Amino acid sequence: MFFRSLKTTLEMIKFEHTLFALPFAFLGAILAADGIPEWRQILWITVAMVGARSAAMSFNRIADRKIDAENPRTAGRELPTGKLSVGFAWTFMIVSCLVFLVAAFMLNRLTLILSPVALLSVLGYSYAKRFTSFAHLLLGWALSIAPTGAWIAVRGTLDSEVPILISLFVMMWTAGFDVLYACQDYEYDKQKGLRSIPARFGIKGALMIARLFHFQAFFVLLFLFIVTGMSWVALIGVLGAGSLMFYQHTLVKADDLSRMNAAFFTANAFVSVILLAGFGAAVFVR
Numbered sequence: 001m002f003f004r005s006l007k008t009t010l011e012m013i014k015f016e017h018t019l020f021a022l023p024f025a026f027l028g029a030i031l032a033a034d035g036i037p038e039w040r041q042i043l044w045i046t047v048a049m050v051g052a053r054s055a056a057m058s059f060n061r062i063a064d065r066k067i068d069a070e071n072p073r074t075a076g077r078e079l080p081t082g083k084l085s086v087g088f089a090w091t092f093m094i095v096s097c098l099v100f101l102v103a104a105f106m107l108n109r110l111t112l113i114l115s116p117v118a119l120l121s122v123l124g125y126s127y128a129k130r131f132t133s134f135a136h137l138l139l140g141w142a143l144s145i146a147p148t149g150a151w152i153a154v155r156g157t158l159d160s161e162v163p164i165l166i167s168l169f170v171m172m173w174t175a176g177f178d179v180l181y182a183c184q185d186y187e188y189d190k191q192k193g194l195r196s197i198p199a200r201f202g203i204k205g206a207l208m209i210a211r212l213f214h215f216q217a218f219f220v221l222l223f224l225f226i227v228t229g230m231s232w233v234a235l236i237g238v239l240g241a242g243s244l245m246f247y248q249h250t251l252v253k254a255d256d257l258s259r260m261n262a263a264f265f266t267a268n269a270f271v272s273v274i275l276l277a278g279f280g281a282a283v284f285v286r
Helices: 002-012 015-020 020-033 038-065 065-070 086-107 109-130 135-155 161-190 196-229 231-253 260-285
Strands: none
Touching: 015 260, 020 135, 020 161, 020 231, 020 260, 038 065, 038 086, 038 109, 038 135, 065 161, 086 109, 086 260, 109 135, 135 161, 161 196, 161 231, 196 231, 196 260, 231 260
16 A cells, blocks of 8 residues: 555656756756765765655645646646545655755755755745746746755855856746646636736747747856856757757647647756756866
8 A cells, every 4th residue: 555655656746757857966066076976975966856856746736736636637636536645645745855854964064054945945836826927937946956956065065156057047947848838727727817927928928938938048058158168068068958948949839739748848858968968078078
């Protein structure tokens, strides 16, 4: 029973999508160390990322379970259908928070001191769409903690603009693809008074805003490349990530959202990996 519930929980939070943010944490750590960080730093950064994301996703499903039950697109999720109990989801979320805090403690003092801010950010996003159209940016903020947090985990201080630029990219990139994804719920959000950007500006307007967010993200990447003074290898990563963001927008039209999953999952899964490979390789070339 326990292991079946655990398996269902991991499916609910799409555990495999930790891939989205984890490479950004590794990138922040590699740039902070100017090479490979200590093995224990890599270990506890990974544990912290898994704990934080698991807590955030499980809490999001708990907070949205009534909304999910009413939305045709999400009515089949684990909590609305009763495949998973709310009590087990709460237990999993609390354990995930504790795992994150233990990992922060094992890294360094500043990481531990800032850990409540990180937790508040990743958990607080779940209620944002009820109050503000900036919810997409708040999700971006939650994910953007990863590279700066990893930098602090390695150095014990925030002594450079580099991790902040990576975090700014992650924030705008995430906000852009979250706006795209929210277009699927335009009718429902509009009907229920939820404050998503598509509900406020319409699908066509939301697509334009998503493109603007991703243009800003690409500009930040170029600036990061200049600031770090990396070799052409990093530039390949920048151009590769930019190309994927551009490709993502060719898949989604205001009157045709049928290819949304390809845009959201296929394209986004590789952006962080490409940047990690590009800038990571450039560190060793240098």
